[in-house]
Amino acid sequence: MATHGELEVEIVAADHFVWSGAARTVNARTANGQIGILPGHAPILAILEAGELSVEPVNGERLVVGVDGGFFSVDSNRVVIVADNARVGGSVTPESA
Amino acid sequence: MGAQIRVYRQKIASTTSTRKIFKAMELIATSRIGKARTRVAAALPYANAITRAVSAVSSQSEIDHPLTTERGEVRRAAVLVLTSDRGLAGSYSASALKQAEGLFETLRSEGKDVKAYLIGRKAQSYFDFRGRGYEKVWTGNTDAPEFETAREVGAALLSSFLEDYEDGGVEEIHVVYTKFRSMVVQEPSVMRLLPLEVVDEQVTQEGDLLPLYEYEPEPEQVLDALLPRYIESRIFAAMLQAAASELAARQRAMKSAGDNATELIKKYTRLRNTARQAEITQELSEIVAGADALNAS
Numbered sequence: 001m002a003t004h005g006e007l008e009v010e011i012v013a014a015d016h017f018v019w020s021g022a023a024r025t026v027n028a029r030t031a032n033g034q035i036g037i038l039p040g041h042a043p044i045l046a047i048l049e050a051g052e053l054s055v056e057p058v059n060g061e062r063l064v065v066g067v068d069g070g071f072f073s074v075d076s077n078r079v080v081i082v083a084d085n086a087r088v089g090g091s092v093t094p095e096s097a
Numbered sequence: 098m099g100a101q102i103r104v105y106r107q108k109i110a111s112t113t114s115t116r117k118i119f120k121a122m123e124l125i126a127t128s129r130i131g132k133a134r135t136r137v138a139a140a141l142p143y144a145n146a147i148t149r150a151v152s153a154v155s156s157q158s159e160i161d162h163p164l165t166t167e168r169g170e171v172r173r174a175a176v177l178v179l180t181s182d183r184g185l186a187g188s189y190s191a192s193a194l195k196q197a198e199g200l201f202e203t204l205r206s207e208g209k210d211v212k213a214y215l216i217g218r219k220a221q222s223y224f225d226f227r228g229r230g231y232e233k234v235w236t237g238n239t240d241a242p243e244f245e246t247a248r249e250v251g252a253a254l255l256s257s258f259l260e261d262y263e264d265g266g267v268e269e270i271h272v273v274y275t276k277f278r279s280m281v282v283q284e285p286s287v288m289r290l291l292p293l294e295v296v297d298e299q300v301t302q303e304g305d306l307l308p309l310y311e312y313e314p315e316p317e318q319v320l321d322a323l324l325p326r327y328i329e330s331r332i333f334a335a336m337l338q339a340a341a342s343e344l345a346a347r348q349r350a351m352k353s354a355g356d357n358a359t360e361l362i363k364k365y366t367r368l369r370n371t372a373r374q375a376e377i378t379q380e381l382s383e384i385v386a387g388a389d390a391l392n393a394s
Binding site for chain 1: 140146311312314322326333
């Protein structure tokens with residue numbers, strides 16, 4: 001469990017594990033628009049739109065992950081991002097998907 | 098006599114060369130099996146996350162979703178059968194097909210029509226040879242399945258499921274695949290894909306209650322988006338398990354074939370030596386007999 005005030009983020013793609021670690025915020029785009037997740041967010045289950053999502057890790061640089069659809073869930077500071085295809089540091093274009 | 102030795106020599110030579118093939122196949126299967134198992138493990142986080150989410154949505158919100166509700170009367174069922182593309186894997190494909198035949202039998206006895214969807218050339222030739230029809234077949238990479246294929250299979254099955262019975266749609270979908278238990282145990286098994294029975298092993302094992310999620314957008318739409326992914330992930334997991342099983346079965350079959358070849362070579366070498374020795378003995382006794390005959394005269 002992450003210490004208080006941190007998010008425990010896990011990003012998985014269909015056939016591989018992408019990234020996991022502690023983060024301060026997660027920004028993602030859902031069907032209804034942009035959503036920012038800070039520690040202490042209410043449990044939510046939302047559908048991701050194709051595009052980029054960014055994660056601000058506790059240590060290190062901002063991480064941009066390109067996804068082409070999927071969903072994410074948040075409960076008790078644990079963020080699980082499940083993408084069909086995900087790539088760190090860029091966008092997933094249809095042909096590389 | 099000389100002819101017999103030559104026959105044994107030929108047999109030894111041909112068995113030695115086939116043994117080389119068996120050994121090579123065994124080594125290839127052994128090296129790929131590790132990778133296949135890693136892929137099974139790599140797909141696990143996704144499958145777990147999606148299973149958790151689907152069980153959360155379907156257990157909390159009382160939604161009547163077409164994918165989760167049982168249809169009253171099932172008149173037609175689809176069966177997806179996973180076999181290998183290539184042979185030389187012992188009874189791997191045969192036992193999967195046998196399992197499928199059993200399922201067909203059960204479904205027919207319940208008065209259901211069966212539509213077959215196949216993966217792997219072995220299943221295709223099995224059906225072709227018996228002149229039985231099948232809906233669709235995917236071949237080409239059963240020992241290293243790609244997610245794209247799983248997506249195609251999922252889409253095909255789902256569209257057939259969403260069709261009406263009158264238009265040729267199915268009301269149930271089963272998958273026959275070979276479960277990878279360990280390097281020595283792989284068992285053919287059947288799972289019902291649709292209507293969904295959400296497997297919530299993972300959740301109950303953790304022992305914690307699912308949180309009350311908010312949904313964005315509405316629960317119905319979330320379920321709409323989740324379920325096809327869940328099905329794809331189940332199919333992909335089955336494909337990966339089947340691939341690992343195929344490689345394990347091939348490795349074992351090739352190992353025993355290689356061992357048998359070694360046995361045969363040993364046996365033929367013995368026979369060849371006996372034949373050679375018999376020839377020498379005969380020649381000697383002929384010479385001795387000839388000398389005796391000369392001396393006697």
